[in-house]
Amino acid sequence: MSRSGADLALLLLGGFRSLADAATAELARRGYEDVRPVHDFAMRAITAGADNASELGRRLSVSKQAAAKTIAVLEERGYVARDTDPLDARRKRLQVTALGFAVLRQGESIFDELRDRWERQIGSAELASLETHLATLVGALPVRLDTPGWIAHDLGGPA
Template identity: 85%
Template sequence: MPRSGADLALLLLAGFRSLADAATEELARRGYEDMRPAHDFAMRAIIAGADNASELGRRLSVSKQAAAKTIAVLQERGYVGRDTDPQDARRKRLEVTPLGFEVLRQGEAVFDELREQWQRQIGSAELASLEAHLTTLVGARPVRLDAPGWTAHDLGGPA
């Protein structure tokens, strides 16, 4: 019996959650127990140019207040800092710190390891086929990493 469209959507979401949860757990084992997927989205948005709470909120589809809370959490943890804007000394711009870049690199390495695990489970050809089909269906760049929208409720929440 064929699956429904809703079943397909939930299966795809479960695949994402499986990878994201496993990556979060592995990052915790590597010493980044305070890192969450929403923090990754926020730091990538900052790298892409969201240099204040208003812009971060727009890019993440959350309120300015939620973005400010996320910024405070990331600053407290040392992943994000503020620097003086070279065009306006009164303005402070957000920037990802070296520690923030390191945790992003670690996260990328973890996702590569998780992909390798999936490859061992289903085989190289099957995983390549899955990726090719998904690329055909959703495009080569299906999600803007700086605008998760539907995961925004995680922003600024408890570690």
């Protein structure tokens, strides 16, 4: 049975969604019930250098106002903090807190567990083959982890 290109795209998206939803649910079971995938993307962007709302907005392909709302939520929950810029005391820089890094590490651990579950379901050779084929098709690093708005760039959306 041959599938359409749209079917393939939906299967790939479904695989991502399945993993992301399962990871979010498991984070909640582990005590992080207030974490959503966008929070992970935002904290990774901050770690990679997006130290203010404007830069975070650019990295996430959202407005400065949307980025500021995400920052406010992350600050309120203790995942990020604002520190004084050592080069300009008037400027505050965003930094991921120890709690924020703990959430990121938990998430990474959960994704490893989910990968292991898939490996048990389809076998290690099949999963390794799937990963090899995907890497061949999309590249070893197909999406930067700090930029969930990558699709907007490819479609001529905001940079």
